[in-house]
Amino acid sequence: MSYWDMIYADYTMSELIKGMNDDNLLTYQQRRYELEFNKRLAKKLEDVNEFEKKWGECTSSRAMRKYCTDKKYRERVHAFNKSVIKSSKYY
Numbered sequence: 001m002s003y004w005d006m007i008y009a010d011y012t013m014s015e016l017i018k019g020m021n022d023d024n025l026l027t028y029q030q031r032r033y034e035l036e037f038n039k040r041l042a043k044k045l046e047d048v049n050e051f052e053k054k055w056g057e058c059t060s061s062r063a064m065r066k067y068c069t070d071k072k073y074r075e076r077v078h079a080f081n082k083s084v085i086k087s088s089k090y091y
Helices: 003-018 022-055 059-069 071-089
Strands: none
Touching: 022 059, 059 071
16 A cells, blocks of 8 residues: 555545544444454464465464464463563562
């Protein structure tokens, strides 16, 4: 996507948002975030596949594959990271 395409997309997005109420806007933003997140996960999964073709499977690639495909695993990873940050505040 070129710079001008992004400018145009932002302009059209702002025009769409002007007509929305708060509930619709929140739902729209959540859907947009989920779509972008899913695109990033799909891209990362492709990267993992390419890595494994070139170098073979390893612990890191298995973990990243599981992160990309398993929602419960992502939730546990986020909970773990959050707890580490919380416990390190009081160290």
